[in-house]
Amino acid sequence: MMELSDTYQLSNGVRIPILGFGTWQTPDGExxxxxxxxxxxxxxxxIDTAAAYGNEASVAxxxxxxxxxxxKIFLTTKLNSDALDYDSAKQAIDRSLSKMNLDYIDLLLIHWPNPLATRPHFEERNAAVWQAMEAGVGEGKIKSLGxxxxxxxxxxxxYQSAKIKPVVNQIYCNPSDQQETIVAYNRAHxxxxxxYSPLGTGExxxxxxxxxxxxxYQHTVAQIVLRWHLQKGYLPLPKSVTPTRIEENIKxxxxSLQDDDMAFIDRLHGALLPHKFPDQVQF
Ligand SMILES: NC(=O)c1ccc[n+]([C@@H]2O[C@H](COP(=O)([O-])OP(=O)(O)OC[C@H]3O[C@@H](n4cnc5c(N)ncnc54)[C@H](OP(=O)(O)O)[C@@H]3O)[C@@H](O)[C@H]2O)c1
Structure with a gap:
C-alpha cells in the first residue's frame, strides 16, 4: 500500500515525494x-513553483x-522563456534563489522547450541553458535537473550535449489526455x-x-483521478487554494483502484476536447 510519505527514486539517486503541490495561477502574496x-x-x-508563476517569494x-x-521539503522551480542562453540562464537561477532567499533548489526544470525567440534553433538554446543548469549543480545551487x-x-x-541527464519530464497529463508517446519515451529513458494539470485545471x-x-469507492472525483495517476506510476501535482481541497487531495x-477500474479510466482518453497548448510548445 502506498503512503503519503513515499518517494520515487530519480535516476540520479535522489528521492522525490510521490505527490506534489501545484502553484500555477496561485496569486503571489497572502x-x-x-x-x-x-x-x-x-x-x-x-511544492512546485516557477519563475513564470510570479509567486516564488511567497512560496519560499x-x-x-x-x-x-x-x-525535508522538495522544492521545484522552473526557468522561464527569458532564459535563452548560458548567461541569461545563470542570471535566472540566481534571481530565483535570491527571490526565495534559499541556498538551493531541489529540482530545476526548463519550463518550455521552444520559446518563440529561439524557435529556429531550439536545440542550441536548450543546450546552452542546460549547461548553465549543470554549472548550478556544480556550484551546489541545484540538486537535480529536468x-x-x-x-x-x-x-x-x-541528450546530444547534456552531461547531466534529465531526471524528470513534467507534462500535461490526465485521464482525458494521456500523452502515451512521451510517457513511453520518458519510461524508456x-x-x-x-x-501537471492532473485534474485538467478543473476540466x-x-x-x-x-x-x-x-x-x-466513496471518495471524490479528485481523489479517484489522483489515485489513478499514482497507480500509473506518475507524480501528480494538484493545485488548490481552497483549504478543504488541499486536504482532500492528499487523502x-x-x-486503491481495482485493475478493471484503472482500465476504465484509461479508456477515458479523449473524453474532453484536446488541450490547447500555449505557443511555447510546438510539437
Ligand atoms: N510545467 C508546466 O508547464 C505546467 C503547466 C501547468 C501546470 N503546472 C503545474 O501543475 C500544477 C497543477 O496544474 P493546474 O494548476 O493546471 O491544475 P489542476 O491541479 O489540474 O487543477 C486545479 C484546479 O482544480 C481545482 N481543484 C483542485 N482540487 C479540487 C478538488 N478536490 N475538487 C474540485 N476542484 C478542485 C482548483 O481550484 P481552487 O484552486 O480554486 O481550489 C483549480 O481550479 C500547477 O499548479 C503547476 O504547479 C505546470
Missing amino acids: IAFESVKKALRVGYRH KAIKASKIPRN VANFQSHHLDAL DILTEA IFRIKALEDLARK LFDF
Missing part, C-alpha cells in the same frame, strides 16, 4: 503564502514559516513523468463517468 503553508501543515512535502516564505527543516513540456525530439536533441470534473467511480492512501 494566497500563495497561506495555501502553501496549509499544504505543508497537512502533509505535502513537495511559507516553507520557512512552516518550520519544517529545509531538507524539463517540462518536452517531446521526444526536444529530449533527443538535449529513466525519466520520471510528473503529471476533469466534467467527465460524468468519474462520478460513478467516486460513488463506488489518497486509504483505498
Whole structure:
C-alpha cells in the first residue's frame, strides 16, 4: 500500500515525494503564502513553483514559516522563456534563489522547450541553458535537473550535449489526455513523468463517468483521478487554494483502484476536447 510519505527514486539517486503541490495561477502574496503553508501543515512535502508563476517569494516564505527543516521539503522551480542562453540562464537561477532567499533548489526544470525567440534553433538554446543548469549543480545551487513540456525530439536533441541527464519530464497529463508517446519515451529513458494539470485545471470534473467511480469507492472525483495517476506510476501535482481541497487531495492512501477500474479510466482518453497548448510548445 502506498503512503503519503513515499518517494520515487530519480535516476540520479535522489528521492522525490510521490505527490506534489501545484502553484500555477496561485496569486503571489497572502494566497500563495497561506495555501502553501496549509499544504505543508497537512502533509505535502513537495511544492512546485516557477519563475513564470510570479509567486516564488511567497512560496519560499511559507516553507520557512512552516518550520519544517529545509531538507525535508522538495522544492521545484522552473526557468522561464527569458532564459535563452548560458548567461541569461545563470542570471535566472540566481534571481530565483535570491527571490526565495534559499541556498538551493531541489529540482530545476526548463519550463518550455521552444520559446518563440529561439524557435529556429531550439536545440542550441536548450543546450546552452542546460549547461548553465549543470554549472548550478556544480556550484551546489541545484540538486537535480529536468524539463517540462518536452517531446521526444526536444529530449533527443538535449541528450546530444547534456552531461547531466534529465531526471524528470513534467507534462500535461490526465485521464482525458494521456500523452502515451512521451510517457513511453520518458519510461524508456529513466525519466520520471510528473503529471501537471492532473485534474485538467478543473476540466476533469466534467467527465460524468468519474462520478460513478467516486460513488463506488466513496471518495471524490479528485481523489479517484489522483489515485489513478499514482497507480500509473506518475507524480501528480494538484493545485488548490481552497483549504478543504488541499486536504482532500492528499487523502489518497486509504483505498486503491481495482485493475478493471484503472482500465476504465484509461479508456477515458479523449473524453474532453484536446488541450490547447500555449505557443511555447510546438510539437
Ligand atoms: N510545467 C508546466 O508547464 C505546467 C503547466 C501547468 C501546470 N503546472 C503545474 O501543475 C500544477 C497543477 O496544474 P493546474 O494548476 O493546471 O491544475 P489542476 O491541479 O489540474 O487543477 C486545479 C484546479 O482544480 C481545482 N481543484 C483542485 N482540487 C479540487 C478538488 N478536490 N475538487 C474540485 N476542484 C478542485 C482548483 O481550484 P481552487 O484552486 O480554486 O481550489 C483549480 O481550479 C500547477 O499548479 C503547476 O504547479 C505546470
